[in-house]
Amino acid sequence: MSNVASVLKEEFARVARKEIRREIATLKKASAAYRSEIAALKRRVQETERLLRRGNTRAQSSAAAGDAGSAAQGTRFSAKSMASQRRRLGLSAAECGLLVGASAQSIYNWEEGKARPRAQHLPAIFALRALGRREANKIVELRKAA
16 A cells, blocks of 8 residues: 555656646746846846937037037047147146136146136137147147247
């Protein structure tokens, strides 16, 4: 009699494992589908945020270009670029301020990233990129004399 009971017990365990395996397989498929859907949604959110950031910078630069008039479209202000342009031209912050039409403290704040230049200063800042050292020094001397 114990042999029949053990065989019956083994059969119940086998059937239970089979049922559990079938249930788990459907859960695994659903879980994998959810994970791939979540990953796709994360990619969409990242892409949307990237487009929003790009759209905001374009909106800001186009607004600055509209206000300033001569700022080239698509140009952006960068604190590092401002500092490197000043070093390239060999200018002090006060001299750079004379070129741009701002104070030396404003130049320092822009370079440190503590402040951003107003739209009226952007065309002059972008014009620094096209100046050479001699031209910049001539303009500074003329403005110091005036």
